Amino acid sequence: MxxxxxxxxxxxxxxxxxxxxxxxxxxxxxxxxxxxxxxxxxxxxxxxxxxxxxxxxxxxxxxxxxxxxxxxxxxxxxxxxxxxxxxxxxxxxxxxxxxxxxxxxxxxxxxxxxxxxxxxxxxxxxxxxxVCAAIPLIKSISKGLVGCEVKALYGILNGTTNYILDKMTKERIDFNCALAQVQNKGFAEKNPTLDIEGIDSLHKLCILSYLCFGVWPPLKKVYAEGISRISLLDILYAQELNYRIKLLAIAKKQRDKIDLRVHPTLLAAEHLFSDTSSAYNAVYLNTYPAGELLFYGEGAGGVPTSSSVISDIVSIALNEKGLLRKEEKVSLCDMRDVKMRYYMRIMALDRPGVLAKISKILSTYNISIASVTQKERDIHKFVPIVMITHEAREDDVCKALSQIDKLSVIKSPSQKIRIEDL
Amino acid sequence: MxxxxxxxxxxxxxxxxxxxxxxxxxxxxxxxxxxxxxxxxxxxxxxxxxxxxxxxxxxxxxxxxxxxxxxxxxxxxxxxxxxxxxxxxxxxxxxxxxxxxxxxxxxxxxxxxxxxxxxxxxxxxxxxxxVCAAIPLIKSISKGLVGCEVKALYGILNGTTNYILDKMTKERIDFNCALAQVQNKGFAEKNPTLDIEGIDSLHKLCILSYLCFGVWPPLKKVYAEGISRISLLDILYAQELNYRIKLLAIAKKQRDKIDLRVHPTLLAAEHLFSDTSSAYNAVYLNTYPAGELLFYGEGAGGVPTSSSVISDIVSIALNEKGLLRKEEKVSLCDMRDVKMRYYMRIMALDRPGVLAKISKILSTYNISIASVTQKERDIHKFVPIVMITHEAREDDVCKALSQIDKLSVIKSPSQKIRIEDL
Missing domain, CATH: 3.40.50.720 (NAD(P)-binding Rossmann-like Domain)
Incomplete structure (x- = not known):
């Protein structure tokens, strides 16, 4: 034929x-x-x-x-x-x-x-x-896992940002320096906005949402935050706390809703995912009945991508049907209501009573602190206070930090990075 | 329908x-x-x-x-x-x-x-x-990677042995103790021979050989060695040298031949593979043009396995053809000619001149030593000498060790474990 x-x-x-x-x-x-x-x-x-x-x-x-x-x-x-x-x-x-x-x-x-x-x-x-260049992920989800309910999907879907975060971690350099190096090597576009602001990951997440849940989310309704605000300080503190920072695309089934979002995420350093290096992509799926699965492979580049193009051509030439879930009527979770644990870095003057002020605001918003460390001592400067919270509501965290940032003893803006426990 | x-x-x-x-x-x-x-x-x-x-x-x-x-x-x-x-x-x-x-x-x-x-x-x-219970590996290789040449495949294909090695490593217990615990938990058969002697991995490797290379190897011609000879000592020394021991099924294209084998293997501790924990399976593929790929998931159990059975039923019900490579006329590498690096543990009396005797025999067989450590000092006992070799021929290594084991200063048998650099 x-x-x-x-x-x-x-x-x-x-x-x-x-x-x-x-x-x-x-x-x-x-x-x-x-x-x-x-x-x-x-x-x-x-x-x-x-x-x-x-x-x-x-x-x-x-x-x-x-x-x-x-x-x-x-x-x-x-x-x-x-x-x-x-x-x-x-x-x-x-x-x-x-x-x-x-x-x-x-x-x-x-x-x-x-x-x-x-x-x-x-x-x-x-x-x-x-999605994920050379990894046969689309066929795996639509055909290999045709009888599976996807409960959660976590993806490192963008090689450029993963490479930048990797470089920041390994070489202890800041974001701009890492971006410039990655651009010089040809692994990032001259205008890197789509990659570094999480838009490319968002696009891929929307496609996976259709595959996994039968839902095409309106692009603007999905929360997407990139890595340009991640500082070397955060990378180092995360490491000290035995976490790694990765840009994750997340899709979770929550009862009758779907929780979709893209943002930098603290992950346990021991998790296989944390080892996803340089320009690679990885996708972790939690399914029933197939259980937990991880796919890992090259996430960009003409040569690896050609493998996936050819597999589609062959499938179509053999009259195989792409198995797409019919559209389901499922609504998206409101990002403001999503509950997670948070890493926070607040730059505060090193004075008595500052932590009391911060804690009071956090408690007003029902945010409970799991750990807190003041990283330096210098009474003339703003020093970082690093906190890990228990599970808290996104909207409460945003409001609390905005109120904290208005305190005269705080150098705003404070940093927050979400934590996921895979 | x-x-x-x-x-x-x-x-x-x-x-x-x-x-x-x-x-x-x-x-x-x-x-x-x-x-x-x-x-x-x-x-x-x-x-x-x-x-x-x-x-x-x-x-x-x-x-x-x-x-x-x-x-x-x-x-x-x-x-x-x-x-x-x-x-x-x-x-x-x-x-x-x-x-x-x-x-x-x-x-x-x-x-x-x-x-x-x-x-x-x-x-x-x-x-x-x-193969690999819930991981959609067969469809990924035959369909998702339909246009890809597989250059090498490394698989942790047996959950039971991976669980035993994991337990030995984490709990510092010996093989028999780990086996008994895994049997008690229902993760190993009462007669565990098929698993622990590498036969189950060998069966799966034969199927993958057909998929990847179009070759059904005669079962008896493929080298298969299990984990029952791995001692806690070896696990600990491997760890010290920054390696992990895994039971690997290996398939490599070597010019016009195929190198197929199953044996315990030292792997760099940093490699993603080394993190494959407890009852999980993992397969690493090196392909062209798709590059390097890793698949990871549950390797046993009725529930995960049911996912793969269902995906086959659906494919057949939709009249999809399983894409199997036509049989190719390719011969297998002779295990004796395969070249690898080796870990060796030789139990020798702690006396002057012993290392000279061992080294002389190794050099007679063209085996060059990359590192050697005597692990203990006790002039009244046999103490372990641990060596890592440069690349050497399997047959030479077997012959050299058999000659070393005949020395009066040696408590035989010596241990050898092959090293792979993924």
Whole structure:
């Protein structure tokens, strides 16, 4: 059986997919009696033609010439971003093509409509490459764990931020310094906002929410906080307390609601997750009946990602259905009501009575302190007071800290980092 | 769509499958528009009828009455072992049924014939549950990584031995004591030979060899060594050297050959693998283009295993093909020629000249020493000398140690444990 493919977008991933398809052709033929042929490739940049020429594949700058080609069965969208990619995916589905995409931003924003259209047109949308690059997570959740209820999911879904936090921890450097180094190595974009502010993780979390719970959350309703406010001080104090700081995407089933959020998180140093190093991704699932599972692998890069694109192409070529949970009517938890333990760092003047003032405010908001340490002594300066709380309500913690920050003995703003016990 | 199932074998896994099928029926209907009905269950033990009655499912003691039932599409074999299970699987395939099995011993011994028959009959054999219980490893390798060449696989595939090694390490107790404790907790069989001698891991490794390389190795040709010879001393010395001891199943592509083996292995303590605790399983894959991947999850137990059985049933019900690599003509490495680094513990009299004698023999066999430590001083006793070698040939190491063990100053047998650098 021969299936014909059109690839739109010849960046790192696009070029790697062409090469990997060539490298794996014998393997795919031996496993699936299938031949995959790239019928054409497209990029708006004319200079990308050299890639096409290298592999002797027809090149075009017009997506429509691939979308309208009746020979092509599957359109692979690898340009990223929303505008043109959205039009391409919609046009391809309308023309009766199957679609494979690595585009998390697009799916997080328009996934609901895209999957509805695909269903109406009886076409498949493969998106294994949109979350955790090379890890076969989408197929594992949708097929391998098809009979499982996901109770909780914790993900290190963004390699760039994990790399930055890793560097800060290992080299004892501050955020800006680590970011600059990671940018120099080509592991972060020149404009790193999507990564460091947690937006990329948020996009991936929305896709996983659909897979695990059948819920497409409105992007703006999900709390997302990045790592740009994490200081070296916090990394070091966390370490002393036997924690590590990771940017986590979290999804938990809470009775009839779903708790979705992205934020820096203190994790027990012993947990396998805390060892997720540099540019790797990891996902921890708590399920029934499969129990606890951990998936770990490369989270970015054209070559690893090409593996997931190819697995989607093969599944579609073999007429396999992507098993997506039908949409469920479940509401999201209000972030203000979520209860967690907290790490707090408050910069206070080293004077008698300061801790009493802070404690009084915390108790007003029903926040109970599990441990407190004043890290330095210097009566002329603001010194850090580090606290770990018992479980407290997010809204109470925000209000208490905002009131504490107004005290004249406090150098605001205070730091809070949420703690999760996996 | 309704698919009808017959389950043969009502042990832990069988009963858990019935319950999980009931629990997940809504989920499976929402994801796959599929209804799975258990048409009948079978066990040779009549008292198992109570399980069937509890779920109002017809019960029989005769496998043939399910195999010959024209209504049943899928036979689920969960009795384990080879004899009767083999007959059941063959008879079911001959009758045109699909088969789902958790039986690693059966597949390792007769997989080749079973998959040939299935192919001839155009029927599927699902075996996700045969390796790493709840981890969707089989689907990940065959589908998620369909375009990937596996360069190396390292697996902690047996929960019982991992639990015993874990206990020895954490509680500083010897092998027999740890085994007894694990047996008391119900995590090891009364006759634990299959587990502790590495046979269970060997069975799973054979299945993975077929998946990864298209090779069914003759069971007797694969080197398998268990953990019963690992002493507490070795665990402690390994720890001092910043290693952990794990029972690993190893599969490596070496040019045109495949290196397959099961043995206790020293691993760097920092490697994620070293943290695989108690009854968990973990598999590390080095692939191209997907790079390095790690899968981690529960390695035994009826409830977790039921998840994998159900995922196979759903795949078959949806007419998905299991993607198995066609058989490749690749030969196995001869264990004697494999090169590794080694940990050696030699019990020698504490006298001048002993180390010289040992070193001389090692150098005769081209074994070069990276480090050596004499662990105690007592001129009246045999004291342990612990060595780490540079890369050496297995056969040379065996011959050198056998010659060393003949020295009058040595209390034989000496210990050797292989080292892998993941």
């Amino acid at each position: 021969i299936k014909k493919i059109g690839i739109i977008g010849l960046g790192n991933v696009g070029e790697a997919v062409i090469r990997s398809l060539k490298d794996s052709s014998r393997l795919i033929s031996r496993k699936a009696s299938l031949r995959l042929e790239v019928k054409g490739v497209c990029d708006v940049r004319k200079d990308k033609k050299r890639i096409a020429s290298k592999y002797r594949i027809p090149f075009t700058t017009k997506p429509s010439s691939l979308i309208n080609d009746p020979d092509i069965d599957i359109i692979v969208e690898l340009i990223g971003g929303i505008g043109p990619a959205h039009n391409i995916v919609i046009a391809a589905l309308k023309k009766g093509k199957h679609v494979v995409t690595a585009n998390k931003a697009l799916l997080a924003s328009h996934g609901k409509d895209i999957f509805s259209l695909a269903q109406a047109k009886k076409r498949e949308v493969g998106f294994e490459a949109s | 309704i698919k009808k199932i017959g389950i043969i074998g009502l042990g832990n896994v069988g009963e858990a499958v019935i319950r999980s099928l009931k629990d997940s029926s809504r989920l499976i209907s929402r994801k796959a528009s599929l209804r799975l009905e258990v048409k009948g269950v079978c066990d040779v033990r009549k008292d198992k009828k109570r399980i069937a009655s509890k779920y109002r499912i017809p019960f029989t003691t005769k496998p043939s009455s399910l195999i010959n039932d024209p209504d049943i599409d899928i036979i689920v074999e969960l009795i384990g072992g080879i004899g009767p299970a083999h007959n059941i699987v063959i008879a079911a395939l001959k009758k045109g049924k699909h088969v789902v099995t958790a039986n690693k011993a059966l597949l390792a011994s007769h997989g080749k014939d079973i998959f040939s028959l299935a192919q001839a009959k155009k029927r599927e054999v699902g075996f996700e549950a045969s």
